[in-house]
């Protein structure tokens with residue numbers, strides 16, 4: 010469908026992943042990787058509807074469709090962010106009746122104190138993305154825009170970073186792909202530099218274990234030392250006091266980072282804010298600790314307990330006292346196809362127009378990528394993923410190797426260990442075969458990153474192959490950035506054969522790499538490793554979300 014050289018965006022116009030500049034694998038070389046039949050998936054795995062939860066979700070959808078999100082129409086002019094009245098809706102006809110959600114008053118206004126020339130064009134009503142601006146432009150702040158590996162933070166991102174650096178408590182949100190995680194990584198890096206002499210000053214946390222793993226942090230529960238968080242703030246504070254390590258964490262922390270806040274229960278937010286006050290003997294929420302909170306309330310909600318209705322963190326009593334500044338990132342980086350961005354926004358607001366529904370439906374077709382990799386399937390549950398992966402592996406009749414992870418860490422409770430280990434994407438037992446399509450689940454370098462896809466080519470002894478990797482173009486030549494094998498570092502001889510994977514690298518063709526075991530761990534600021542797993546850093550292709 011697309012001509013070579015045209016980059017694949019949404020798939021609306023192309024089905025080709027057009028990264029490859031080298032010739033594709035010949036049909037003879039390909040090992041077929043059939044898709045999982047969707048019918049069985051839906052029939053056998055459909056969860057039974059939980060009426061209370063469905064109703065609650067419906068309520069949230071209704072509420073969300075009418076609520077004003079912070080800065081949804083953020084307007085950054087000379088000195089102010091004015092948060093507008095209505096959510097800009099992509100042209101969705103006949104919106105359902107709306108139910109207004111009462112939002113904290115602080116979300117209605119915010120001021121930009123540090124930049125006098127800060128200017129970003131307002132999102133048009135047909136889209137909530139700001140037109141792409143050159144990323145190398147520095148913000149009006151005296152400091153230049155921060156540069157991540159090959160990425161310049163946008164003005165919006167830089168502005169928030171500066172406020173955090175200046176010890177402000179902030180919440181920032183934004184739709185998928187607006188660079189929340191990129192900004193968070195830079196926030197962490199900047200704070201680590203600021204508090205270089207007291208690394209314990211920064212508590213990196215998230216509402217769930219998986220989210221915490223992604224940012225190299227711990228769960229908010231684990232940081233706070235509150236177990237599952239049941240009981241009053243006073244009860245929990247007594248529990249914390251008895252746990253010397255947890256109590257000292259509360260006292261030493263200067264900045265508390267909370268990622269994926271949409272899954273943090275509002276009641277728990279209040280309890281945490283009170284525990285901080287009690288333990289630090291300060292009337293301020295969190296005892297005056299600076300809080301940096303991020304997430305997208307349109308994404309996953311808190312888990313409902315029993316029949317109780319969930320309360321979002323922004324509905325917490327102490328939210329607006331704890332967080333004085335809220336921002337909405339508007340520039341979408343992940344997609345450049347405006348039509349697709351609009352469709353995703355409609356879906357985000359739960360108001361899909363008939364036109365978009367038809368467009369989404371029109372995308373349903375069998376896909377045969379020319380690069381030889383099958384489309385990744387997404388499933389809501391791990392067991393569905395397992396079933397799909399096993400099915401695909403069952404089609405291969407090639408050399409097989411099994412890799413069993415080594416687990417460690419100080420936590421003794423078996424249940425807790427299992428729960429925490431389940432948060433790592435790496436499975437206890439990984440079965441691989443030559444020809445299996447795989448996805449990297451941890452960054453190796455700038456090119457081979459979490460999500461890079463490829464196929465297992467063979468299994469080799471790392472001592473023979475060398476643990477470094479080579480970039481190989483279609484002709485088998487080593488390209489820039491790769492190292493000739495003769496220069497690669499050799500490891501001690503081992504009997505364990507490791508997989509060599511040929512990865513597809515955007516705009517760089519193919520790259521072959523040996524994938525060696527890697528350790529995932531949850532580490533407290535003190536350096537104590539609570540739990541760890543060492544496993545080959547990749548998995549068969551299908552993954553659960555999140």
Ligand SMILES: Nc1ncnc2c1ncn2[C@@H]1O[C@H](COP(=O)(O)OP(=O)(O)OP(=O)(O)O)[C@@H](O)[C@H]1O
Nearest residue numbers: 144160161162163185186187188189190191342343
């Ligand atoms: N300033 C920037 N310049 C160029 N690319 C950027 C910038 N910020 C983010 N990106 C890119 O945009 C993509 C999405 O970024 P990121 O994952 O941080 O978004 P997100 O808001 O966390 O998304 P999600 O809510 O889906 O997790 C990534 O590929 C990232 O590298």
